[in-house]
Amino acid sequence: MQVDWFFILEKVLLITGVLIISLVVAMYSTWGERKVAGIMQDRLGPNRAGPLGLLQPLADGGKLFFKEEIIPGASNRFLFILGPSLAMTVACMTSAVIPWGDTLTIAGHTVSLQVADVNIGILYIFGVVSLGVYGIMLGGWSSNNKFSLLSSIRAASQIISYELAMGMALIALLMVTGSLSLKDIVEQQRQSGVWNVFVQPLGFIIFLICSFAETNRSPFDLAEAENELNGGYHLEYSSMKLGFFLFAEYINMFISSALMSTLYFGGYHIWGLDSLHVSPNIVTILGTLVLFIKTICFIFFFMWVRWTIPRFRYDQLMRLGWNYLIPIALLNMLITGGWILWHQH
Amino acid sequence: MGMNLQQVVFGILSIISLITALGVVFSKSPVTSVLCLILTFFTIAGHYVMLNAQFLAVVHIIVYAGAIMVLFLFVIMLMNLNAEGEPQKRNWLKYAGAISGGALLVVLLAALREASLPSLTPASNDIGLIANLGQTLFKTYVVPFEVSSILFLSAMVGAVVIGKKEH
Numbered sequence: 001m002q003v004d005w006f007f008i009l010e011k012v013l014l015i016t017g018v019l020i021i022s023l024v025v026a027m028y029s030t031w032g033e034r035k036v037a038g039i040m041q042d043r044l045g046p047n048r049a050g051p052l053g054l055l056q057p058l059a060d061g062g063k064l065f066f067k068e069e070i071i072p073g074a075s076n077r078f079l080f081i082l083g084p085s086l087a088m089t090v091a092c093m094t095s096a097v098i099p100w101g102d103t104l105t106i107a108g109h110t111v112s113l114q115v116a117d118v119n120i121g122i123l124y125i126f127g128v129v130s131l132g133v134y135g136i137m138l139g140g141w142s143s144n145n146k147f148s149l150l151s152s153i154r155a156a157s158q159i160i161s162y163e164l165a166m167g168m169a170l171i172a173l174l175m176v177t178g179s180l181s182l183k184d185i186v187e188q189q190r191q192s193g194v195w196n197v198f199v200q201p202l203g204f205i206i207f208l209i210c211s212f213a214e215t216n217r218s219p220f221d222l223a224e225a226e227n228e229l230n231g232g233y234h235l236e237y238s239s240m241k242l243g244f245f246l247f248a249e250y251i252n253m254f255i256s257s258a259l260m261s262t263l264y265f266g267g268y269h270i271w272g273l274d275s276l277h278v279s280p281n282i283v284t285i286l287g288t289l290v291l292f293i294k295t296i297c298f299i300f301f302f303m304w305v306r307w308t309i310p311r312f313r314y315d316q317l318m319r320l321g322w323n324y325l326i327p328i329a330l331l332n333m334l335i336t337g338g339w340i341l342w343h344q345h
Numbered sequence: 346m347g348m349n350l351q352q353v354v355f356g357i358l359s360i361i362s363l364i365t366a367l368g369v370v371f372s373k374s375p376v377t378s379v380l381c382l383i384l385t386f387f388t389i390a391g392h393y394v395m396l397n398a399q400f401l402a403v404v405h406i407i408v409y410a411g412a413i414m415v416l417f418l419f420v421i422m423l424m425n426l427n428a429e430g431e432p433q434k435r436n437w438l439k440y441a442g443a444i445s446g447g448a449l450l451v452v453l454l455a456a457l458r459e460a461s462l463p464s465l466t467p468a469s470n471d472i473g474l475i476a477n478l479g480q481t482l483f484k485t486y487v488v489p490f491e492v493s494s495i496l497f498l499s500a501m502v503g504a505v506v507i508g509k510k511e512h
Contacts, residue, residue, distance in 0.1 A: 124403055127406040
């Protein structure tokens, strides 16, 4: 059997790199969240562990690891552990189809900064997102606590409801780009210089709102409305298993920010980058940096909204999803179809 | 060994799908059954990928593992079906089941005894890719495709009507 070792090594390194970066970004998002909250509420935020409180995530992680681990007596032990593991695994899976940059040329080999350029990239994301419900449902049910169960059902129906509008926003985007591959979508924006957000403004707004709902972030964070409902589907969880659920949320936030930058904001493209007179490798690296800056801006936006807008009530959340977002998404599809037809003739 | 990589992967996938499919039937707890069924769907999606039908594989996961099985889980969790709560079947029901299952097996064996698979010569290996599938669905088979979508719409309207009846 002919094995391309360089290819395997390249992919293993890339997957490891993407995973580590996702984890580090998620880790420092927890720090960023507190800093942003602190600034918005005229406080200092974390400032004890290390300079600017930069070691705070490590201290938090250590604390979670050393906390006592309690598995409720009447729970299903296997499913209780499977829940947070699934939440974490699924959160890490989406990063495989996101193009983190163009190609690098190393020692005559062309290395693509994308783990898998499949021709069904967007559908893959759909598939992974739809699997995200299982971690929440299994975790809530296996706790054998009726409040956890109610909360997990609430979170699951929220995710399922907003998946529909999100899908329809993406269909309208597909009609414009004509490709399901994320790499193609970025390259089209790069070639034309027009980001999809200018072509699909309504679709982007729908996608943005749905991302907030899918990641269980405020104003849709009913899953963890401690004050008026209860601790959520992770009520019975403690130690690092709770940490996994909370951490998965931050990874999801990072990935959906990267996804929005890729789909609607040109990915690793910025105007003027391709006309710089430097070697292609440097252009690629700068492009990757550009993508990360865009992503971090979106993460900041997520936090900004969290500390600005109050939480929806459950019936308002459902009404927004089914009565407003889905019809608007359908209308957006119709307008896009009409626009394409008009352009063809 | 005359086996190539594809055959090895096929063998492993088939074994896992058989084991998980048996797990669906034999497990006592309904939640374990559902989880086994989800695994079965994943292995079947793997078979689709082996047949170069990525689109089918992903849609299979989205529709079955992502949507239908979530509904199954919803129902099982809300009704709180447990292994202990399962009603014990009467003995005559078990015998009736065994006899009718055996009869079905005989009929199937008789029907399939003479059957032989004609060697398949697909027009193209790429029919499962999304571009080709779209062309086929929306050009060659556009009428049956649209008719089936009307069928789904009527089923949805029916479900809404039944749900609204109470008010």
